[in-house]
Amino acid sequence: MDVGELEPFISKFGVDVLRKRGINELYPPQKEAVEKGIFSDRNFVIAIPTASGKTLIAELAMVHETIKGGKCLYTVPLKALASEKFKEFKKWEEIGLRVAVSTGDYESKDDWLGEADIIVTTSEKADSLIRNQAGWIRNISMLVIDEAHLIDSARRGAVIEILVAKLRKINPSARIIALSATIPNADEIAEWLGAELLTSEWRPVPLYEGVFYPGKVLRINDGRVTEIKAGKSLESLVKETLSDGGQVLIFESTRRYTESLAEKLIPVVREYSDENPELSEDILLENDGEMSNKLARCVRFGTAFHHAGLLGYQREIVEEGFKKGKIKVVTATPTLAAGVNLPARRVIIKGIRRYESGIGNVFINVSEYKQMAGRAGRPGLDSHGEALIISKTKNEALELIKRFVMGEPEKVISKLGSENHLRFHTLSIIAEEIANSEDEIENFFSSTFFAHQNEFTMKWEIKRILLQLVKWDFVNADGSLVATEIGKLVSKLYIDPLTGFIFKEAGKRFSELTDMAILHLICRTPDMELLYLRKSDDWIEDEAGFFREELTYFPSYYSAEYDWFLKEFKTALMLYDWINERDEDIICGKYGIAPGDVRRIVETAEWLLHALTRMFEFMENPMTTRTARLEERVKHGVKEDLVELVKLKWVGRKRARKLLNAGIKNIEDLHEKRNIAERLIGRRIVEKILEDTS
DNA sequence: GCCTCCAAACTATAGACAGCATGTC
């Protein structure tokens, strides 16, 4: 189907935008979407493979909706995806559409959100916007849920269902379009949404799946197995693709493996890659620790590893470098399978098992495998893509074929039923006045996918949760259900009510806590991500003993919580080192983590300290200024005396310390002792600072 | 005394959203 036929729906100008992007012909699934009525007022579930053009289907629907005067909300699971889609959709600004983005750390101006035609957000941010009564939400006439199969995610899936349920309450006539990977029970989701279902196996680049064992590749085509002669090693597979001008993406099960494999492949890749001294230099721009140096070394010779321990900008360099062909091989943990689109001619799945605590090594899900395999084949560049699982023996290879290649992805199962999710969302719907009685709560939850999938009533569970919320004083149950002021605050701060309760109790019991005690307090909440305890971490115990007197909680050595407590303490201690200006690289070594982990934990701590401050402020606890100050310190990783300096643009923890050592305490001093400052941190930087603060 | 080699012992285990108000080394 030629895109010209879309003119009645997206206007002549819309068609021009498509043509300018080089899109002249619709892919078969896209054509089918048009025929099935994507421009009608029906809801849709579109479950088709990666890279077969899902996004464009939603884009067309949104453009049409916007032309009709509607407003669209496009939700994604990752912040990185939000900015990717935002940039993509911005191309429609050419025909007057207004596009905006809103995530936890990047947001278009508030009034602009109100005016925008298309808003890209993470699902959590969308929920948060509803909780904070963003006025424009009721104008949303179309909700697009990207990666809707993530409803299955235990940690993050529930919010997607809730978002749908909330929007349907706020604006029952809003259309919903769910985009999903291919899953066996897409029909169930379609039923739940009262939606038209579109499924397809079509791909723009054919995908050959297979399994490798030393000497052979077993390739599966239309259910038949063909044996192909191959090299003896993984290296030979990489070499083969590189010599053919292709790129390789390798999935590993742990970070350490990705790193050592990327290094090991340097001599192989070197023959086929120019050196990248600039990229390598860029990797070290903001961090020159051990991991960063290793990555810089790899990138220089055309390989790279990719996992959540990298800093955000480093990930971008790796992704861009790969897209531009400067990096030939990327070894990655599953970050890359779920994240931004990064296809390669050959995908090698080396880590087909993953360690799970309490169980041992288990096979990854078939859906995860399909997600990884689906990254094979670059449209327009490769005639086909190839995904290979690495195995050791022929027998194992046959087993893997049966399990993964021939296997069906797992069904999507709602995870909303767990107590913490119900607690979290029950408080919010009371606070938002969506429900003010048990029946209404039940009624609300009955419109979720969870209720659609499960027969049993949630009455009993809801009662139990209400009892708890009342006990915690977040909900008032005299007569109709009403959120208390502090309950509303907890809901808006987007923290787990249990976190809210822990904070509230601390505020009631204490009026004086040390920094360490406060850091430990936030580490005790379910919203904090905790560090692991390694075998060699017995020193943590001694350190904990040192702080014994000041902590709000210190279980007995014999108690069941002791190990958990050590994890909390280890995390708090890491933050303590951070705000005492311990070098980042030293922190990484001491706690066995990477720079990306430090930043992530710091970010979470910052968020929770903010919530704590807001709650203490509400409770008129005298510690408010103290926690607010601590929030600043955690944000920048500095001691008390640098808090002022570090507020200046271009001044981070290191530069600030240098300046203060020379007696420069604030912007006035900087003007006065400009020469000294220039000698310390460079003339250009000082110029920039003064420019940006005047 | 020092090196190499190989097998046994040891070790560590993926990912990432939310507030708020603007920017690093």
Add this chain to the structure above:
DNA sequence: CTATAGTTTGGAGGC
């Protein structure tokens, strides 16, 4: 405390 595979350690053997 599950399992796996990369990494470290230690002992044997050679010079």
